[in-house]
Amino acid sequence: MAESSRPIVVALLAVPDVTAATLYGFHDTLCGVGRDWQMVHGGTARSPFRPLVVSVDGEPFTAANGVRIVPEAAFAGCPRPDIVCITDLAIAPGAKLDGVYDAAADWVRERHAEGALLASACSGAALLARTGLLEGLDATSHWAYCDALSRQYPGVRWHPDRGLVMSGAGQRIVMAGSGIAWHQLALALIARHAGAEAAMQVARINMFDWNPTSPIAYASLTRGEPAADPVIARCQQWLASNYQCESPVAQMAAMSGMPDRTFKRRFAQATGMSPIEYVHTLRLEEAKQMLEASDASIEAIAFEVGYQDASFFGRLFRRRVALTPAQYRRRFGNLKRRLSAAQSPIGSVPAR
Structure with a gap:
């Protein structure tokens, strides 16, 4: 956990395939911790989190769905993060990331070695898996991606039926599965770093729920293309x-x-x-x-x-x-x- 004397720095990874809804959804949710609850009750407070949108070079770019992303820092200039979060990517299941995100994967691996907790949402697991840090661990992703990820990374135990997975030494890798399971991921990170009560306030303000239904219940069983044979x-x-x-x-x-x-x-x-x-x-x-x-x-x-x-x-x-x-x-x-x-x-x- 980060020291109370300084904000909890959360690096939100911005790569070309990132989707703005989850990237900025995380940003807004973390900025609102404590602040929004006090605001509706007539008080004031500052969030203990400092979310930063970071990219390789810090330059603005057009991401998935045509949204303009303006990073707040480049990798080289990012303050040492307590958390690195990889939100979902608009890539097809099984997409090859060879060479595409090597710089991002290297940076994530280095930050984890320095003590940062790593988090991924939905298809962002594909980039996290690229770091090699999931080898031998339990992991999850969107139900439509786990089959392909299992083939690409057979040494990882993929669980499409789990909305949230915590893995690794000290459970310093936290992964959310399908769709809006990122709400669960955000609440879990807030609870760990700011306490359960702060997370409960965020859930009540934003009407977030910890959905107990397995992601498998939402899955399309007949996904995939016809056989090449x-x-x-x-x-x-x-x-x-x-x-x-x-x-x-x-x-x-x-x-x-x-x-x-x-x-x-x-x-x-x-x-x-x-x-x-x-x-x-x-x-x-x-x-x-x-x-x-x-x-x-x-x-x-x-x-x-x-x-x-x-x-x-x-x-x-x-x-x-x-x-x-x-x-x-x-x-x-x-x-x-x-x-x-x-x-x-x-x-x-x-x-x-």
Whole structure:
């Protein structure tokens, strides 16, 4: 923890692919610690944090989505930070960062060696992994990135199901997973350096919540491109319209013209999963859509997507989605109804 006689310096890393919402969201949140709570209660206070947007050269640049970023310091002129934070990057899963962010990775590694706590939000984990400091540790990132990161950095234990992970000696590496899990990251950093009460005030002022739902519940199970293998890609295309039929794996094997064992091996090589896992993936994604949009019974949905045994469907759904079908419907069906209501200019969406 930083000494109380000086502000807690937080270096917010600004690189060309950074998104302004999280970068400046962190900046504003940290500036408001203590200050905003006192402001609404008629008092005054100064935040114990000093967030600084820093970049390689300190020069203004246009970042992701066309937003103009004006760094406050270059790496060489940045005061020694207590925390270095890498916010999310607008890069595709699996994007190669070789040589692109080497200077930034080196700087982050050096600051950690000097004692700085490192934090990453969402896809910012890709840059943090580039430092080599995650080797042998638990880590997290956005659910859409963890598979690719697992292939790029097999020595890291990636957890797409965890919204927040603390790792390393003294837990000096803190990582947030998907989307607005950066709220949790900000609250965790505030609690560690300024106390739980200060973090609670920030949560109440900003209506931040510590969402207990696993990020996996939000994940699209069918992400990714068709296989490069033309035979397997044709099977994928067929399965997209026939996943609910009986014995789909056997039908795909027959369609491929390969022996059963050869087909399964080639399918796994092309897609990263076995044929039956792929079938379950398509069925469960369709079941999620039906749970969001319809009032059909869970048994009826199980049958509709290809499962004769609703109990098996329920166990499989919970294992893959981290919620039971009923829990998923309550959470995301309600969200879908509210979003549908928001399309209408008549009336309003209730707050509760």
